[in-house]
Amino acid sequence: xxxxxxxxxxxxxxxxxxxxxxxxxxxxxxxxxxxxxxxxxxxxxxxxxxxxxxxxxxxxxxxxxxxxxxxxxxxxxxxxxxxxxxxxxxxxxxxxxxxxxxxxxxxxxxxxxxxxxxxxxxxxxxxxxxxxxxxxxxxxxxxxxxxxxxxxxxxxxxxxxxxxxxxxxxxxxxxxxxxxxxxxxxxxxxxxxxxxxxxxxxxxxxxxxxxxxxxxxxxxxxxxxxxxxxxxxxxxxxxxxxxxxxxxxxxxxxxxxxxxxxxxxxxxxxxxxxxx
Amino acid sequence: xxxxxxxxxxxxxxxxxxxxxxxxxxxxxxxxxxxxxxxxxxxxxxxxxxxxxxxxxxxxxxxxxxxxxxxxxxxxxxxxxxxxxxxxxxxxxxxxxxxxxxxxxxxxxxxxxxxxxxxxxxxxxxxxxxxxxxxxxxxxxxxxxxxxxxxxxxxxxxxxxxxxxxxxxxxxxxxxxxxxxxxxxxxxxxxxxxxxxxxxxxxxxxxxxxxxxxxxxxxxxxxxxxxxxxxxxxxxxxxxxxxxxxxxxxxxxxxxxxxxxx
Numbered sequence: 001x002x003x004x005x006x007x008x009x010x011x012x013x014x015x016x017x018x019x020x021x022x023x024x025x026x027x028x029x030x031x032x033x034x035x036x037x038x039x040x041x042x043x044x045x046x047x048x049x050x051x052x053x054x055x056x057x058x059x060x061x062x063x064x065x066x067x068x069x070x071x072x073x074x075x076x077x078x079x080x081x082x083x084x085x086x087x088x089x090x091x092x093x094x095x096x097x098x099x100x101x102x103x104x105x106x107x108x109x110x111x112x113x114x115x116x117x118x119x120x121x122x123x124x125x126x127x128x129x130x131x132x133x134x135x136x137x138x139x140x141x142x143x144x145x146x147x148x149x150x151x152x153x154x155x156x157x158x159x160x161x162x163x164x165x166x167x168x169x170x171x172x173x174x175x176x177x178x179x180x181x182x183x184x185x186x187x188x189x190x191x192x193x194x195x196x197x198x199x200x201x202x203x204x205x206x207x208x209x210x211x212x213x214x215x216x217x218x219x220x221x222x223x224x225x226x227x228x229x230x231x232x233x234x235x236x237x238x239x240x241x242x243x244x245x246x247x248x249x250x251x252x253x254x255x256x257x258x259x260x261x262x263x264x265x266x267x268x269x270x271x272x273x274x275x276x
Numbered sequence: 277x278x279x280x281x282x283x284x285x286x287x288x289x290x291x292x293x294x295x296x297x298x299x300x301x302x303x304x305x306x307x308x309x310x311x312x313x314x315x316x317x318x319x320x321x322x323x324x325x326x327x328x329x330x331x332x333x334x335x336x337x338x339x340x341x342x343x344x345x346x347x348x349x350x351x352x353x354x355x356x357x358x359x360x361x362x363x364x365x366x367x368x369x370x371x372x373x374x375x376x377x378x379x380x381x382x383x384x385x386x387x388x389x390x391x392x393x394x395x396x397x398x399x400x401x402x403x404x405x406x407x408x409x410x411x412x413x414x415x416x417x418x419x420x421x422x423x424x425x426x427x428x429x430x431x432x433x434x435x436x437x438x439x440x441x442x443x444x445x446x447x448x449x450x451x452x453x454x455x456x457x458x459x460x461x462x463x464x465x466x467x468x469x470x471x472x473x474x475x476x477x478x479x480x481x482x483x484x485x486x487x488x489x490x491x492x493x494x495x496x497x498x499x500x501x502x503x504x505x506x507x508x509x510x511x512x513x514x515x516x517x518x519x520x521x522x523x524x525x526x527x528x529x530x531x532x533x534x535x536x537x538x
Contacts, residue, residue, distance in 0.1 A: 056433055058429055058432055083433075084430060086426050090430050092448065093448075093526050094448040094451075094524070094526050103434075104434050106444070107434045107444070108434065
């Protein structure tokens with residue numbers, strides 16, 4: 001218990017907007033152990049991206065504490081203890097694929113040989129070695145996202161934070177990248193926190209799925225996914241897989257509330273937009 | 277790639293040739309007076325006859341244009357970095373720059389003549405510097421500040437310093453903007469130098485030559501000088517375009533999104 005990679009205690013987050021304060025998160029408690037793959041899932045405006053950004057200290061909590069590797073989240077960020085992957089790949093147009101992967105190493109002052117060695121290893125890991133000298137615009141969306149993953153892993157962080165990384169990709173690419181991410185997770189042993197709005201994706205990837213509800217954002221249920229490792233194409237055909245999907249879906253539905261999204265929903269979405 | 281570039285140029289050359297030929301033929305057919313608009317062949321003859329004088333003028337005007345461009349762009353880029361870095365600078369300097377840009381700068385030519393002397397090229401360089409200052413300032417500020425928010429968050433997640441963000445994100449992001457501004461500025465610099473010379477300057481300057489020959493009804497000579505001024509603007513522009521290709525290989529590959537450039 002003491003060795004939790006992420007420990008969140010009594011965290012709340014309130015955004016001030018033009019129309020008054022909006023509570024994005026309230027009373028969040030969550031501990032993530034080393035080597036876990038934890039997905040955060042929930043309706044729009046449930047604050048799942050905000051929670052991820054709190055862990056990464058990209059936004060501060062209004063109340064409560066976030067501890068990463070036993071340190072305050074801010075210290076962990078300054079120590080460069082986590083890698084981050086966003087929904088957009090955010091590759092630098094002016095850098096080749098190789099040099100994009102080298103970017104964090106360059107910021108952190110690694111020497112040239114070390115940078116080249118690490119970047120090549122990471123590109124091989126995501127199977128893009130032959131594209132090292134290409135520019136980002138020459139790659140497909142899925143390939144760009146794989147470069148972003150290679151970049152996030154380049155400095156060997158113990159924690160990987162992923163904010164809907166495959167949300168903008170088509171279903172087939174997404175399933176392929178899910179398999180690839182599983183392989184990378186096994187090979188690196190990195191702890192991963194993964195935000196998604198896809199139930200099958202969350203169940204397929206995770207050891208635990210954190211189901212969240214909106215208004216205000218709370219954890220409504222944590223589902224332990226006891227599907228066998230390693231997860232493969234066959235995993236998606238297991239009865240247990242579908243049972244877990246049903247469990248997560250029902251947990252989400254229970255907190256959906258009645259009727260279509262109202263204006264408060266839109267506000268919550270906007271609040272999340274402010275955040276991410 | 278090279279073949280593609282030549283193929284791109286072909287229509288441009290074709291249009292140019294057609295315009296010149298049409299100009300020659302139509303003016304000949306309509307019998308337009310030479311002092312209204314000389315035919316290209318007459319202008320070409322003036323170019324040959326006056327070559328020595330014209331080249332001397334061109335050299336002088338080129339120095340003014342490039343000198344002014346250099347002074348104006350260095351100051352503009354320095355101010356742009358300050359405004360991008362310090363909000364206070366942005367709030368105080370940019371409104372002043374906008375106000376300055378709405379002035380008819382060429383109206384100051386008699387004033388700069390008074391400051392630096394009519395014969396001094398510094399008078400025209402000052403005009404040119406003020407003219408190019410604004411487009412370079414505005415574009416550089418935009419390039420430095422309109423940075424992808426995701427990229428800034430990424431740098432935050434690396435705990436990157438302000439300097440590293442400037443070097444790795446803001447400056448590369450600004451380069452295309454700055455070079456676009458320079459394309460505009462090169463043209464402006466020739467206009468500023470030549471028009472500035474209309475208000476005075478040494479005898480050999482291109483602008484002085486144009487007004488002088490026009491007064492003496494030697495319009496073909498004036499046109500020849502205008503052709504050279506145009507050529508100067510085009511050459512400066514092409515130099516910037518060439519630099520762009522060298523500095524921005526990720527842009528210069530042209531077929532963005534086609535994936536053929538590798």
